[in-house]
Amino acid sequence: MDGGLIDRIEGAAGRGASALFAGAVGYAAYGVGSSYGLDPQIALGAAGAGALAYLPCSRLLGVTMKHGSRFAIPEFELPELEFV
Secondary structure, eight states: OOHHHHHHHHHHHHHHHHHHHHHHHHHHHHHHHHHTTOTTHHHHHHHHHHHHHHHHHHHHHHHHHHHOOSSOOOOOOOOOOOOO
16 A cells, blocks of 8 residues: 555544544534523534634644654564464
């Protein structure tokens, strides 16, 4: 597999994880806001909470991905599989 392809896959997975986390935070903010009866402000507050969760998480994952792997994995031979 090409190294660039692996980096793109990891980047997409990181952005997806950030988006899922932001969605969970937004949903939690919506639930808390609706329990207090804040009808018009619920959507705006939930979107703001989601954005505030997404941005730092996405940036932090991007910084850690730029540094790359900090340990080397030695090559090894795959054992033969026996089927009965």
